[in-house]
Amino acid sequence: MTTHFTAALWAEALKFRRSRVPWVTAALLALTPVLGGLYMLAARNPQTSQTLGVTDDWAGYFSLLTQNDAVTGYLAFGILTGWVFGREFSDRMLVDLLALPTPRSAIVTAKFLVIMTWSALATLLVPVVALAVGGALGLPGWSTWLLLTTLRQLAILSGLNMVLVTPFALAASIGRGYLPAVGLVVVIIALAQAMAAVGAGAWFPWSVPALASGMAGEASRTLPLASYLLVSLTALAGAILTMTWWRSADQR
Amino acid sequence: MTVAAIETRDLTKRYGSTVAVDGLTIRVAPGEIYGFLGLNGAGKSTTIRMLLGMSRPSQGAVFLFGGRVSGRGAGPWGRVGYIVDAAHAYPGLTVWENLELARRLQGVSDSGAVDRALEFLGLTPYRDRRAGVLSQGNTQRLGLARALLHRPELLILDEPINGLDPAGIVEVRELIRHLAREDGVTVLVSSHILAEIARLATRIAIIDHGRLLAELDADELERRSHARLLIGARDRDAARAVLRTHGFHVSDDGDGELVLEDVRALEHPEHIASLLVAASAPPTSLRISQEDLEAFFLRLVSEHQGAAA
Numbered sequence: 001m002t003t004h005f006t007a008a009l010w011a012e013a014l015k016f017r018r019s020r021v022p023w024v025t026a027a028l029l030a031l032t033p034v035l036g037g038l039y040m041l042a043a044r045n046p047q048t049s050q051t052l053g054v055t056d057d058w059a060g061y062f063s064l065l066t067q068n069d070a071v072t073g074y075l076a077f078g079i080l081t082g083w084v085f086g087r088e089f090s091d092r093m094l095v096d097l098l099a100l101p102t103p104r105s106a107i108v109t110a111k112f113l114v115i116m117t118w119s120a121l122a123t124l125l126v127p128v129v130a131l132a133v134g135g136a137l138g139l140p141g142w143s144t145w146l147l148l149t150t151l152r153q154l155a156i157l158s159g160l161n162m163v164l165v166t167p168f169a170l171a172a173s174i175g176r177g178y179l180p181a182v183g184l185v186v187v188i189i190a191l192a193q194a195m196a197a198v199g200a201g202a203w204f205p206w207s208v209p210a211l212a213s214g215m216a217g218e219a220s221r222t223l224p225l226a227s228y229l230l231v232s233l234t235a236l237a238g239a240i241l242t243m244t245w246w247r248s249a250d251q252r
Numbered sequence: 253m254t255v256a257a258i259e260t261r262d263l264t265k266r267y268g269s270t271v272a273v274d275g276l277t278i279r280v281a282p283g284e285i286y287g288f289l290g291l292n293g294a295g296k297s298t299t300i301r302m303l304l305g306m307s308r309p310s311q312g313a314v315f316l317f318g319g320r321v322s323g324r325g326a327g328p329w330g331r332v333g334y335i336v337d338a339a340h341a342y343p344g345l346t347v348w349e350n351l352e353l354a355r356r357l358q359g360v361s362d363s364g365a366v367d368r369a370l371e372f373l374g375l376t377p378y379r380d381r382r383a384g385v386l387s388q389g390n391t392q393r394l395g396l397a398r399a400l401l402h403r404p405e406l407l408i409l410d411e412p413i414n415g416l417d418p419a420g421i422v423e424v425r426e427l428i429r430h431l432a433r434e435d436g437v438t439v440l441v442s443s444h445i446l447a448e449i450a451r452l453a454t455r456i457a458i459i460d461h462g463r464l465l466a467e468l469d470a471d472e473l474e475r476r477s478h479a480r481l482l483i484g485a486r487d488r489d490a491a492r493a494v495l496r497t498h499g500f501h502v503s504d505d506g507d508g509e510l511v512l513e514d515v516r517a518l519e520h521p522e523h524i525a526s527l528l529v530a531a532s533a534p535p536t537s538l539r540i541s542q543e544d545l546e547a548f549f550l551r552l553v554s555e556h557q558g559a560a561a
Contacts, residue, residue, distance in 0.1 A: 007356035014353060018344045092340040099304040101330045101359040251306040
């Protein structure tokens with residue numbers, strides 16, 4: 001099984017490396033601190049600063065960063081997942097993965113592992129680019145504690161966003177392509193916003209990362225344990241159903 | 253009794269009220285080239301998917317090398333090579349990478365297997381070329397290389413010559429023959445191109461609407477297909493009248509020749525010639541035409557459809 005899994009992981013990593021999607025997702029994530037930097041430039045004007053509700057210092061910049069990352073991280077990881085699973089259908093290669101000594105479960109697990117690994121690595125770009133942008137802008141109010149707090153926030157956010165991608169893998173598999181998964185990503189963004197707006201965000205898994213980032217204000221940052229439990233259950237259900245689909249579904 | 257390479261028992265697949273495969277029972281012995289013939293939509297690909305554990309039978313079972321196939325189990329996949337739905341490849345990977353990926357997933361430890369497969373299929377010049385820019389013929393070769401990489405004992409090929417030029421078709425045909433003859437590989441090859449199957453297969457199954465209409469080898473095909481005596485004559489009406497007078501049922505073939513299907517005429521065409529000469533309606537040509545597989549197939553299908561209606 002270990003040999004089969006190693007083979008599947010090698011195969012998935014190769015397909016991933018040879019595609020454009022790592023660069024697209026990395027660019028999307030790197031854009032977050034760059035856009036944040038533009039906000040900071042605008043916030044130098046006191047009137048604009050008041051309108052945007054951000055201060056033009058490291059605290060303001062990091063706060064903006066975590067809020068934006070809640071959305072861009074979700075988008076990047078969702079698209080990435082849809083592509084990794086959906087490409088087998090668009091390249092018409094799925095059938096070549098189904099009757100092999102390497103079990104389908106090893107292939108699905110390898111896909112998830114590649115997605116998680118790249119998502120984690122690409123997320124590292126966010127603080128790195130942010131430090132470069134903030135440094136270049138000469139933002140005031142630097143503190144190491146602030147940086148560590150932000151890094152912890154980003155880690156939690158990315159972790160939540162990363163595990164919540166499993167239903168997109170299922171959508172790509174059932175929908176036989178990446179477009180259904182991307183469609184679901186968009187629909188869920190709208191739903192997450194609506195749920196957060198009516199105050200039910202804590203009970204909608206995909207609203208949890210944004211709320212945890214403080215997007216809806218500091219008050220909503222502290223979520224009940226049940227919210228995190230809901231996120232875990234959604235992730236688990238997505239992974240199990242995707243695995244079941246690959247193992248049992250008729251491939252027509 | 254030797255264990256069959258492929259055996260299906262009452263294999264059935266239903267999609268709602270549609271029956272795609274209906275009680276199919278076949279047995280393919282090791283070393284055979286088994287032609288799987290049917291019109292588009294006859295149930296060939298659905299059957300092949302069930303053989304490969306990609307689709308669960310609604311009823312019945314598939315056995316490969318004596319072991320029951322199930323999508324969930326490990327299966328005998330290390331002994332099986334296949335192409336389903338025509339050959340495809342990851343377009344962003346090179347030819348070598350596509351095969352190396354397949355080698356690892358097949359669990360082949362011999363790292364030289366990829367280069368040997370490239371050489372065998374004449375793909376060495378394209379080794380570092382992206383699969384996405386290959387011609388259809390070379391993509392098909394790449395698919396075959398992937399299917400053969402682990403030296404399978406059983407090769408299942410769904411329409412392997414689709415999209416190939418005549419030279420490519422000959423090449424694939426020779427390759428399949430070589431594998432069966434030299435390496436004892438069992439081959440199940442599906443096609444709707446009847447002449448191709450007739451040239452290649454040692455045994456042919458004809459399916460329509462998911463049902464097995466006939467299963468025959470080359471000799472049986474010859475025996476079961478109709479033979480006809482075609483007669484050319486300057487005065488066709490006179491010749492027809494003479495033959496009718498002697499009790500033959502005469503029809504026209506639509507190309508200006510008279511047709512006799514009577515066994516007496518087929519066994520002794522010289523008597524027909526003598527008859528016509530004696531009656532001053534001499535034939536200009538006499539030839540026996542054997543119904544080819546295509547005609548036989550179409551006749552069988554139309555008989556089956558007529559019976560079903």
